Amino acid sequence: SSDLALDLVLNEIVEQARLTTSASGAAIAxxxxxxxxxxxxxxxxxxxxxxxxxxxxxxxxxxxxxxxxQYCDNADLDVRVDAGACRLLGVRSIVLVPVSEGERVIGLLEALSPRAAAFSAREVQSLQILTRRIIENVKQAEQVRAESFDQLEGQIEPDHQAELPVVNFKPEPDKPHWFKRDLLTGVLTGVVILLAGLLGWMVGRAGWDMAVRSSDAQLTASSMQPSTEESADPPAREIANPQKREKKKAEKAAVAEPINSAPIEPTTLESSAPETNTSNASAKPAVVKPDSNPSGKNAVVEPPIGGLVVYEKGKVVYRSPxxxxxxxxxxxxDNALVHRVEPEYPEQARQSGIEGAVVLKVLVGADGAVENVxxxxxxxxxxxxxxxxxxxxxxxPLVANGHPAEFETHVTVNFAHP
Incomplete structure (x- = not known):
């Protein structure tokens, strides 16, 4: 428990060290x-x-x-550090402060930064103050550990021996073979009954699901069938009555003639349609636009893109923005910026003579942290x-209507040769 409490305190101290020195990373050994x-x-x-x-x-x-x-102002030039590992982690400068107790070093406090020569004497002084807190908490943890050990040692009585009760076991007489066979048969019978019941439940569940899907398919098919007089007449009746069939063809030709003679104007779906799956009464109606077919049979509904979706007869007719x-x-x-980290000039771009401005679109969360770039x-x-x-x-953070809110802005970062 003392080690756990010490780890919690060390995590608090290392977080304070990172924030105090504006470092990208900090650690305690x-x-x-x-x-x-x-x-x-x-x-x-x-x-x-x-x-x-x-x-x-x-x-x-x-x-x-x-x-x-100890300072490391440039990891690429200091032979005391691994330059490759530092480049992989994005570290350019390092500072190490010893945690000393008298003449003995019991630990190290480290801070890392992606900027070269990022640490000065002021940051080192802040880290040395934090090392005193580390030493105090280490001593307190050792004291608690020693007191717990003394208490546990005082509770042990080496000369005391517990008296174990003596139990006399009498062997049970062997049961007859017929009793063993009947017991095994009963257990197997129970297992078979349980498996049979489970199988029957699975078969019944599968049959119920199939019946539900079949019923839904029939309802969908019946709702999509047209309710015109032509589909209501069976084919046998049309074959048996050729005069009626010719009459219907003439009616179709008479109806189709005025439709082909004039283009179709865009129409609006009325809100009084009998089958509208929506709970928003103020939804805007969708517009039916004619396609390349002048008969108007293949008109396509083009609803706007949005969050609230309104359906009519299985088709999307409205989406709210x-x-x-x-x-x-x-x-x-720029005025709202409180902490800025300067970018590192890429070495390859520097050698190639590449420079100029980079425009970024930044999404800032309600807490002021950058969420997307x-x-x-x-x-x-x-x-x-x-x-x-x-x-x-x-x-x-941006305050909108009395509450913190996220916002988007544009940031321009300039790269120029020194």
Whole structure:
């Protein structure tokens, strides 16, 4: 329990260290069984928990041997750090502060940043203040652990031996073979009955589902059949009565003639239709537009795109428009910016002489954190670096109708050779 409480306090301290130094990652390592192990971390670039620290060579070795803070202003040029691993994590500068108890180093406090030479004496002073809190909490955890051990040791009585009760077991007489066979037969019979009942339930459930699907298919087919006089007459009656069939053909030709002679105007679906699946009485009617067929038989309903959907006879006739986040101008977005991370100039783009502006479309959440970044214009190499930096920005939350709300704005990041 004391180790768990210490881990909780260390996580709080490392988070405070990251925020105080504006670092992208921070971590705390403590001595355990003769080696340094990372016990708490914060941030994307921080090392994983449980990994041992190399105190024989490198930056950590210099910090332990000298018991002084060690700087790494540029990971690409400092031979004491792994440049490849730093590039993979996006780390350019590192600072290590020893956690010392007297003449002995019991831990390390580390801060990492994607910017070169990001740490100064002020940040080191802040980290040294936090190392005092680490030492105090480590001592308190060791004291609690020692008191718990003393209490447990005092409860043990080595000279006391519990008296075990003596139990005399009498062997039971063997049961006859017919009794064993009857018992086994009963168990097997019960299992068979249970399996038969389960099989009957599954067959009945499958039959019920098939009946329901068949009923739904019949209802759908009956609702889609036309209710005209022509479909109501069976084919046998038309064959048996050729005069009536010729009369119907003449009626169709008479009806079709005025339709073909004039184009169809767009019509509006009335809200008094008998079959309308909607609960919104104020929904706008959809417009039926004619296609290339002048007879009007293949008219297509083109509903607008939206969130609320209105159906009529199985077809979509209306969709309400979807809500969009608040749009904020670039000037207002710049004024709301409270934390800015400068992008790293890509080395390949620098060598190729690529420069210019990158315009990004940024979605900021109700808490002021950047939720999404989309490139509007700019070079692909520069846009990747700009997106990585802008995702770490923080904005002042936008208040709409008395509540925090998300908003969209445009950000321009300029890249130029020094």
């Amino acid at each position: 403590l001595e355990r069984n003769g080696e340094m192990v990372w016990r708490a971390s914060s941030g994307e670039s921080a090392p994983e928990l449980g990994i041992s620290v190399d105190t024989i060579s490198g930056l950590a070795a210099d910090c332990v041997s000298t018991q002084r803070a 979807l809500s969009k986040p608040n749009q904020v101008s670039a000037d207002v977005g 989309h490139t509007v214009s700019g070079n692909a190499q520069l846009a990747s670096a700009a997106e990585y930096a802008v995702r770490q920005w923080r904005f002042r």
